[in-house]
Amino acid sequence: MTWFILISLLTIGLILILTEIIFVPGTTIIGVLGLIVSAAGVYYSFLKFDTSTAWIVLGITLFINFVALFYGFKAGVWNKFALKDSIQSRSFDGRLLGLELGMEGKAVSDIKPIGKAEFLDKIYEVKSDSGFISVGSIVFITKLGDNRITVKK
The missing domain is CATH 1.10.10 (Arc Repressor Mutant, subunit A)
Known part of the structure; x- marks a missing residue:
């Protein structure tokens, strides 16, 4: 025992x-x-x-x-038991496809300094590099990168 x-x-x-x-x-x-x-x-x-x-x-x-x-x-x-796979995708990949510098759009909300604008019948979140932009104003894309859209009036 x-x-x-x-x-x-x-x-x-x-x-x-x-x-x-x-x-x-x-x-x-x-x-x-x-x-x-x-x-x-x-x-x-x-x-x-x-x-x-x-x-x-x-x-x-x-x-x-x-x-x-x-x-x-x-x-x-x-x-x-080890994890061998990893996620390679990123959020918002391809979000800026079809957009170009200088493209004209329309502010669908006040942009102060962040708001929404419409380009190619899609609404995007944008940032103003020229201060406040009121709703309905025509905006132009000045920068595209890092999943950010920067616009000016």
């Missing part, structure tokens, strides 16, 4: 440590709990066995934990 308890504690500790690394990295609660359970197993071996056997149990425990971690990194087990 003593060996069963010892092996159970050490196995549960190893499983918790591996769970921390594989499934919930960064939380540290499960990893610390795994270390505590493993330490409890080693402490239990010092209580129930003679000192030389307990040191052997400690050595075997450390060896098995390091081998499991090393093999996990070496074999690429973690790659199955």
